[in-house]
């Protein structure tokens with residue numbers, strides 16, 4: 001079975017829970033409702049032989065509702081197929097953990113929690129992984145400024161605001177042409 | 191014809207003429223010893239540390255300047271070479287190691303990151319180690335070549351050579367002895 005057929009099989013099995021699917025450049029993405037995401041991922045692992053969880057990441061669609069989106073990248077070493085599973089998450093909603101399906105999800109989910117502030121139900125060790133315990137922000141959220149915010153945790157760490165004059169390393173993804181998209185001095189509103 | 195520079199006049203020690211006695215200032219002697227046996231604390235935090243290691247290896251051979259004894263214990267080291275990106279998570283650890291180094295001590299900020307945060311204008315990076323500890327020599331580059339580190343080390347040696355620490359710290363003792 002190739003990824004295309006797997007997407008079809010998933011659509012049949014999960015029916016209404018599947019919110020959509022997309023194929024681009026040979027990569028298959030399937031969207032699923034949050035209530036069924038764990039069930040679907042378990043099915044992918046158990047029945048469709050996706051034995052490798054490549055990555056878990058998250059998106060912040062700031063100002064949209066639901067605000068966040070979980071992204072799971074799956075791969076199977078038996079059939080060499082890749083599948084991306086996406087699921088929208090509202091603010092203040094917990095996502096079921098997949099650590100019991102792929103143990104490697106442990107650190108990925110901790111990273112999502114640290115950077116985006118999404119919590120995971122049933123995670124065995126829901127701590128920050130990159131920033132220190134007690135750091136008050138989630139830096140990859142869209143409303144977090146690039147320069148950072150001030151914080152202070154005595155004896156552990158502090159943070160300051162980085163100077164951004166001339167902002168030489170600000171990229172503009174999606175701009176027309178490389179000249180505009182490349183990192184360079186740019187004025188931008190805060 | 192090329193113009194030749196005048197020969198530098200060395201007051202070299204000649205044991206045949208002068209016997210087993212050298213006369214110098216105490217400060218000068220101490221400075222001479224200090225600057226030629228600088229033991230670095232390698233604070234290798236990112237890519238610059240690779241160049242630091244290259245400087246220690248045989249091709250660039252930092253031991254020509256007496257600084258080959260990299261000490262991983264702060265209590266045995268004289269100069270902290272901060273080579274790499276100092277994240278906020280690491281910052282207080284660096285400060286703590288610095289505090290554990292005995293006086294006299296010096297600090298070299300090696301590379302753009304250690305000097306100013308470098309390209310990492312971000313929430314996670316300390317914008318220059320000089321916000322936490324006093325820096326004697328800054329070395330530009332991303333990363334600086336080993337030659338640049340050696341140049342920085344030589345500048346630090348010059349700086350040490352010009353110190354008159356004993357004269358200042360132990361003035362009473364010296365006056366008593368005189």
Ligand code: SF4
Pocket residue numbers: 236237238239273274275300301302303304308331332333334
């Ligand atoms: S200055 Fe450049 S080479 Fe050195 S640590 Fe920073 S990024 Fe790496």
